[in-house]
Amino acid sequence: MIETQVILVNSNDEPIGTMEKMAAHEAAHLHRAFSVFLFNAEGHMLLQKRASTKYHSGGLWTNTCCSHPFPGEDTEQAAQRRLAEEMGITNATIHKAFHFTYTASFSNGLVECEFDHVFCGQYNGPIVPNPDEVEAYRYTPLPQLLAQVHQKPQYFTAWFLLALPKLQAHYPQWAWGG
Numbered sequence: 444m445i446e447t448q449v450i451l452v453n454s455n456d457e458p459i460g461t462m463e464k465m466a467a468h469e470a471a472h473l474h475r476a477f478s479v480f481l482f483n484a485e486g487h488m489l490l491q492k493r494a495s496t497k498y499h500s501g502g503l504w505t506n507t508c509c510s511h512p513f514p515g516e517d518t519e520q521a522a523q524r525r526l527a528e529e530m531g532i533t534n535a536t537i538h539k540a541f542h543f544t545y546t547a548s549f550s551n552g553l554v555e556c557e558f559d560h561v562f563c564g565q566y567n568g569p570i571v572p573n574p575d576e577v578e579a580y581r582y583t584p585l586p587q588l589l590a591q592v593h594q595k596p597q598y599f600t601a602w603f604l605l606a607l608p609k610l611q612a613h614y615p616q617w618a619w620g621g
Contacts, residue, residue, distance in 0.1 A: 449474040449511045471554035478509040481566040487582035499549040505600040531571025537564035547601035
């Protein structure tokens with residue numbers, strides 16, 4: 444198994460070193476991450492259900508994809524790489540919307556302590572999910588998604604629940620319903 448390194452950062456997202464990914468999650472060190480939110484032409488959000496075998500949050504619904512850039516890798520390029528690796532999407536146009544920092548603990552003792560760069564884009568093409576990463580996927584209208592999150596938050600990842608209100612605030616013109 445290849446050790447994956449993450450970029451350790453300070454609160455300003457300035458690199459301060461690298462660490463093996465699992466060690467960073469065990470020690471709760473702040474590291475760089477990204478989350479991608481894709482929407483179809485109707486404005487429905489593309490969600491994925493994480494594979495049940497993932498090291499945490501398996502079987503939960505979340506944004507289109509998320510991960511960590513490799514040391515020396517541009518964050519937007521890393522987001523494009525993971526779109527291809529997780530969802531088989533190779534031609535989505537994305538742009539950085541905002542960033543935020545969060546910490547979330549999991550029942551297996553791991554902790555996400557991430558400086559998360561959030562990218563958004565539109566995509567209407569084919570989806571070929573990697574079964575090692577993704578158990579299912581769906582496009583969901585935003586009002587329906589908000590209702591689902593409100594009624595059953597336990598079905599969604601911690602970072603998705605934290606990012607969604609920030610996405611709403613950043614894009615108040617979208618059809619969130621309510």
